[in-house]
Amino acid sequence: MDVSDLLTSAGINIAICVVLLSLYSILRKQPGNACVYFTRRLVSEPVRGTGAISCFERFVPSTGWIAKAWQATDEEILAVGGVDAVAFMRIVVFSIRVFIIAAVICLFIVLPVNYYGQDMQHKEIHSESLEVFTIGNVKEDSKWLWVHCLALYLISCSACVLLYFEYKNITKMRLAHITGSPPNPSHFTVLVRGVPWSPDNSYSNSVEQFFSTYYPESYLSHQMVYGSCTVDKLMKDAERMYRMLKSIDPRFLDRSLPYCIPGGAAHPFMVLNLRADSVSSSTSMDRLQPSQRRKECPAAFVFFRTRYAALVAAQVLQSSNPMLWVTELAPEPHDVYWSNLSIPYKQVWLRKITTLIASVVFMFLFLLPVTFVQGLTQLEHLDQLSRRVPFLKGILKQEFIHRVVTGYLPSVILMLFLYAVPPTMMLFSAMEGNISRSQRKRSACIKVLYFTIWNVFFVNVLSGSIIRQLTVFSSFKDAPKQLARAVPTQVTFPCVLNCWFNKTSTPPTSWQATFFTTYVLSSGWASLSCEIMQPFPLICNFFRKFILRTKVEPSSCALTFPHHTEIPRLLLFVHIGFTCSIMAPLILPFLLVFFFLAFLVYRNQILNVYVRKYESGGEFWPIVHNSAIFSLLLTQVIALGVFGIKQSPVASGFIIPLILLTLLFNEYCRQRFSPVFKRRPAQILIEMDQQDEQLGRKEEIHNQIRSAYFQNPIISHQVSINSNLPLSRNTSHHQGDEDNLHGLKSLKPFRYSTSSIR
């Protein structure tokens, strides 16, 4: 691949991006798409004057969204998306900063050294091979290798300094989030699991007895977790039905009812509707007692009088049997993943191991379909196939079909496989027994991260061009041609490793850098366009609107930010950026474009599309930090190997202290910052408690946290107040607490002035 090829590819990808973004800027102006592109705004500000847009303006691309995304301040992002959103944007900002530094160093210092590394007649620049710009072009035993060594030192140092300040700031933000938010029921609540079964006591009585014995002063009350019983299921069915009916335009209702609800006649909907009043009016729980008691789970939310008491109860080992009375801080009410709470605690460790094994197996077995699909691209396999299945012979002989089968089909299959990864990992994380949605997402994020870095980076670098096909597909160019060109540069990294270990002196060639450059160009840029276009919700919306003709509530299709797919994607590019930076600096400008685009796109999405249902307070940052450190270390180890091949033992020797220093830096950060992401500092909580006491808001808060965690709408006190129809409840099945939370939030917003945050 030469420079002109690269520029052509870049040109094509830029054109595609521009087209897609223009398309986006048109689509977002269509009022019908508002619930796809402005979901968050519609949910949080339901009545909103969109302003009159002329018909002409509606169909002309504009750059207004870019300006808006650019101008939004960090405070706005914080208000809209919470600490999680800000922390996510910090990944992008960190990447931009570190790669600007790397680009300046590498393009102005390292690149010339690489380019003039051999005594050779340089061709004209546009027909120069890309390999000339990589470290492969530097002579063995060259004295100029210290430039690479120095550049690596500078990049590592600046990355560490930036990482340190990011970690520090996000820690500060997290602490400010704890103190700055209105009284949060999750601060006062402990989730207890593994309540022991006793023949003479219900679980509820056991919980009450235990906590009033051992925490007599701070125990307030508790709320049992219930397994779902028949009444719940019927209510849920009815609710879904009601929503479906409500969303249909009333004019269609009479006509469409028999078709829309095939089981309508036999369904208990009408019966329930009639009896709903009587059910909802029984706010006293006595009448439901027997059926509920039967379904009580050995888990409960226990409310305490102070935040500190809850913290303490969550952290100490309660019982001499560590499988009983297991306490931990409760997640926020909206964050609770109710269905996992009923899992017996004794199963949890088993589930964790099982899903761990399952995801590792999945990670490695993923290669099987991929290699099978890769087999398709080879012609002789196709010949065999057509010999066995004779009727394919005719089809496969056509030039076009042949090209599709060999070039595009594998890529499509691969893409589909890759798209299946995040949902699978999410499923694993749900099966693991995580008790909160944010925890589940974080767990899935780690799994997807390992998966991506392994399957995209290592497998590709170590064994060949699995993901290469994706690039081919994404860049919409002639696949077989590109493949044929790319093959000679394949399998070069194993060369590097082999050379290093065997101390032979074969020079490393372009070191897969070409591949990663095109990967950033195509897959990276395309994924951002895809993210902003939201093709799946767009199609769903279209389908519902014009085929099903149902009216869609914005809240029912509101999504939370998909951290588990976006963080691994960003971190993959950070990883590629670090590992390629000094080896093949040409990748850096393209990477910078990617991150700038990501900055705009994600800001726009946070401001307009994704809703915030819960808040983890940036708890995923340690994952980001560790991943960045890992990438840095890998870069250094690779440099060590390359310097070894280039017979420059001095440069190699200088890398070893750098590796040690990076490890020490990481350990320092782990000691200094990460405990705050696992446990809440007592000092701050005590100060907040004291201030509540002084302001006399304790009673008020206590009354409200008692009702914050309602599992079933049926138990909610406010059912009959909220709506005239008892079934007009919201989607999320713990929506019942929304009102209580709003009540809690209506407490004068008060920033606790804690002296202890430094």
Place this chain on the structure above:
Amino acid sequence: MDVSDLLTSAGINIAICVVLLSLYSILRKQPGNACVYFTRRLVSEPVRGTGAISCFERFVPSTGWIAKAWQATDEEILAVGGVDAVAFMRIVVFSIRVFIIAAVICLFIVLPVNYYGQDMQHKEIHSESLEVFTIGNVKEDSKWLWVHCLALYLISCSACVLLYFEYKNITKMRLAHITGSPPNPSHFTVLVRGVPWSPDNSYSNSVEQFFSTYYPESYLSHQMVYGSCTVDKLMKDAERMYRMLKSIDPRFLDRSLPYCIPGGAAHPFMVLNLRADSVSSSTSMDRLQPSQRRKECPAAFVFFRTRYAALVAAQVLQSSNPMLWVTELAPEPHDVYWSNLSIPYKQVWLRKITTLIASVVFMFLFLLPVTFVQGLTQLEHLDQLSRRVPFLKGILKQEFIHRVVTGYLPSVILMLFLYAVPPTMMLFSAMEGNISRSQRKRSACIKVLYFTIWNVFFVNVLSGSIIRQLTVFSSFKDAPKQLARAVPTQVTFPCVLNCWFNKTSTPPTSWQATFFTTYVLSSGWASLSCEIMQPFPLICNFFRKFILRTKVEPSSCALTFPHHTEIPRLLLFVHIGFTCSIMAPLILPFLLVFFFLAFLVYRNQILNVYVRKYESGGEFWPIVHNSAIFSLLLTQVIALGVFGIKQSPVASGFIIPLILLTLLFNEYCRQRFSPVFKRRPAQILIEMDQQDEQLGRKEEIHNQIRSAYFQNPIISHQVSINSNLPLSRNTSHHQGDEDNLHGLKSLKPFRYSTSSIR
């Protein structure tokens, strides 16, 4: 090596053991050796009628000590050595039980299968090679391999069941220890480190301010940690001097003073002695304030009103900067390792990493001197040496010298190197910054364990006969001859591994089993004889008594149980036992003899020799458990490999679920038991607090814990009461608290009846 060789070797080693044990039974009856063999009794029961022993009885070997050690009940051991001693004895008991089961299974079922594994004419039994008894003798693809598979299942299951019950019982014992002991000052005390420096406050004021602000109800008082200042050093010097003078027989004093204290005239001893009264009478600390304040460390012991409050303060994250106000439960007063308390907390992580790296380097570099020494045994090296250093030529030509140099010298050097390992690891653990002696010992124990298993087992199995020389030396046989015999059976384990990986079918030979059998016979048995003989204290005692002519205080040479050398030794033999059991069952009887002997020897030592200064409550048990599980897993993996070579895929396949089940069992134990070894259960402590409250002993306890942790004798209130001479203080430099502790222990011994221990 054939059966008669083995029997000869066993005979020789049995004879040596019998001689050494008889010698011990004579030596212990000499009154002069009482302070070597009855240290604990002398310290705890100073006035003890030894009973009149006739001169004849004194020089006749007897077996009384065996009977006494055998008859001692577990309660006695518990009373004398605490939970740690009982837990240690459980290792031996567990080993005896599991290897009895293994011996029954392997000797009666596996051994015949091995012996009749090949269609061959068996020689007479005594000239049969030992290889015939190993799995190496079984034919490839033999159907009888399922016997080995079944045996492995039975052994693994019984080991897991036994391990489970041991873990359960020791957990129970640990909990009973927490409730059963008299009010323990360490339960009420938290060690806080990383007290922030402030320009207007002393550290002491900061601590007081912090804890009275955030723990107003439960904070009692605190005690700062001081760095050593000049006065302390002078006092310590004087104390040492006084002890030296006191220990010398008064008759010799006048004559020997000028010789014993060469710097006597210039030493400030006399001056201090005169001023001692005035210093000791100043129990008010005001006069020492300025010098002490200068030396205050940012660490303190903080005392709380209840156990639960201390537990809570120790477990929560205090400050938003996790490097400040770091709290943890304080060790027992005698357990405190004072000199490490003054290390700034910020250094601790750095020290931990450094010592980790240092011990790994030490572990691997240990091979260097060993291989160098091994080089000496080769004749051509010696020739070179004598050519270069001509005057050695004559010496080396003599047959005797030559044999010593090639046969014994390397072994001696190796033994010396090996003896240097535990002290080195102890030094590393001290440098690591451990705050208690028990923690330091535990940390050293882990390091020595890794070292032993790596250098004795893996290095030997994987690369050859490094430790083989030790055997040779210990069995007192003709070294070169044995070496020559052993060489052919060398390097067989790599064969196993290679075969396994390359799927070639070279049968494994005796698989180093011969070597390990002789290792158990010689090194194992000899080490026990050595342990009971206590040669080093014996020589020291002799030297002091007859050469220096000083009188030795029993308390000054009292040792605590050397867990860090004895636990790794036992675990190494457990490891060898498991890995060899089904491969070479002949090792099991010798191993059983070793463990029976260990049972008697260690009981005797616990009852008579080692003193108990502090108590960790069996905290080392998780190390033992994990090590046993590791040995089991390695056994299973080796079996997997061996079955693979023997071309028995079914047997191999059956091993895989066994490995998974063992891993799951370990994980279950980790979940179920190990938290109790890291944190104390709140329920129990709260119940103890409540009972103290009911009995009205709170005030009494509070008064006494305030004075439990005294660092310097000079600050002790009771200096002038304890003794007429203010310098007649005891060895341990925190002895000042002894009296307070005795005071505390004089509280009616009361077993807290907690309902929560199940």
